[in-house]
Amino acid sequence: MTFRKFPIAILLFVFIFSACTPTTTDSNTQTPRPSATPNAEDAKTPTPEASQLGVEKDALRGKQVNVWHPWFGAQASLFESQVAQFNTENEWGIVVVAESKNNYNEIFSQTSAALENSSAPQIVIALPEHALAWGDDVTDLNPYVHDPEFGMSALEMSDFANVIWRQDEVDGKRFGAPAQRTTRFILYNSTWARQLGFDSPPQNSSEFEAQACAAHDVLTKDSDSNNDSLGGWLIDSDAHTALSWMLAFDGGAQEENGYRFLAPGNIAAFKYLKTLQQKSCAWVASPDLSIYDRFAARQALFATASLEEFPDQARAFSAASNSDEWVAIPFPGAERDALVVYGSSFIVFNSDAETQLASWLFIRWMLSSETQADWVRTTGLFPLRSSTFDLLADYSADHPQWADAVTYLSEGDVTPQLSSWRLVRVMLEDGFRDMFDTIRHPDLTEGQVPLILKQMDDTAEELSK
Structure with missing residues (x-):
């Protein structure tokens, strides 16, 4: 079947319609006057579900997360500036330290050697097939993604194109989270x-x-x-x-x-x-x-x-x-x-519960729509999330071939999920x-x-x- 393209404007409409459409109210219906003594049951605020990860927020303060990445030049500069921003703004006091390995071959060889002598970083940005080769050393991110307090909602997960989100999940284990896709x-x-x-x-x-x-x-x-x-x-x-x-x-x-x-x-x-x-x-x-x-x-x-x-x-x-x-x-x-x-992913290695959670919180921040918009403007790659389109209207106008090409994203296939x-x-x-x-x-x-x-x-x- 031949894929059909749809204009970006239509896609944006579909992505944001439900969030932006106001509730319709009959103008002839008067709003009831609030009771002077509100019902106690009605006044209750639902209590958020507690985290299932067994880590107290205070235990995250001062945790250092070392990240190895393959980038150089403009991409490395952007990533390091975003790391600095996260270190300044994150509420948990987590400290991320980034180190470039310049390319994916070096990432794979140096990480493999570091895993042998227990000196690996907490996060590497590598290819999905690399994560599969590292196997049991890789942390399953599913418990973090689905955690009621620190994870993502079903709506947030659906914000990622299916071809992007499913690449890192094999046999029920999430070996990583998307970093870049092209x-x-x-x-x-x-x-x-x-x-x-x-x-x-x-x-x-x-x-x-x-x-x-x-x-x-x-x-x-x-x-x-x-x-x-x-x-x-x-x-x-x-x-x-x-x-x-x-x-x-x-x-x-x-x-x-x-x-x-x-x-x-x-x-x-x-x-x-x-x-x-x-x-x-x-x-x-x-x-x-x-x-x-x-x-x-x-x-x-x-x-x-x-x-x-x-x-x-x-x-x-x-x-x-x-x-x-x-x-x-x-x-x-x-x-x-x-x-x-295809493209790279954030991969977390097994350590202690606090460091693994700190690693995930940095990844979650990196996957925000605003952060992703900066990546698109610098790299010209796919936006990982549908909501990022809202922030890229000017970029789309200046790069019409990119804007047209992105409409094919949902029709893509993944690379073989084998190490x-x-x-x-x-x-x-x-x-x-x-x-x-x-x-x-x-x-x-x-x-x-x-x-x-x-x-x-x-x-x-x-x-x-």
Whole structure:
């Protein structure tokens, strides 16, 4: 089924209608005069349920929470300023200390080593598959999320898109809480497409092929022979791109507690894409020019980019003095579209009850709508909560491609919820790239595609041991 987009304004209306609609009162009905002696039962204020975590608030005062994060530059600066704000404002006297490890590889390797010698921080910001690898050392956040005093209400939890909220929960254990989420999109030059005779983005894989081939054909007929191999889709071999195409053809990577690449949907996806390349309607770019510059120069009707790359793409159009309109769309399959939502999470390690609660309270504060709005303005990533949209009207107006792309969030799929995904993801990317290597596979036949996927199955099984 093809995903449908809805304008941001409509989404906002749905999100806030129930909260903003006043109670209707009949103007002819008089308000009863309060009794001089109110009923004692009516005057009672419901007593909030007590926390089930067994920690007194006073025990939190002065608790230090060490946080390792992967960020550098603007993201690190923002995070550290938010840590300082929390330390100043939080009512419990909790002190958070942040330390950058610069990237996810360092986060994983240093945290794994620290867990071995009992020197791990209380929180790390890492990928969900990392948390699964750390297993029993990771604190289940469900008791904290659902605590009547310190947790989140059902309404607050429903404020998170389902694809964002469920990524960290496996077999009833919540291994983390979302920190950042993004996805890869197909970028589509709608101005050029209209000149080619197409009034709207492709709704399925057949229409994608027709438009890609039309873009290639028009370049072969112009006076510049150097662009005869261009046009169509500029091939991207990122693992999340590969997984998105697989899902679009009703395939995927995970099956129960393992992997299955040799599946009908994956065979169909790989055959479709390789055939697209063999028709010269998809092509691999050399590294001498960026993807952003190539897309802005009309070397491709379709390119691929992550949400956070949209500002770079917009700058490339500006630098090229190109006023073409472009939009982001999901990956089109035969009967449905697909995209894969992924990103980092807050992960808490087992310590004492007071420190674990202090860690959760910092995470809960970081997930507030106001804090999330600051993250979107800095990173260009997905807002984790629906209510954050209320705070991003100006950002949406200044970043129309981002605003349009966010409407697809609720339709996203999660990455495989397996610890080995951190390794299998690299294998998938290598195998997908290899399929498009015209030197190694100049005449790849349809019959060879299942062999590639079978090899992926065998490799994934080895990596999962």
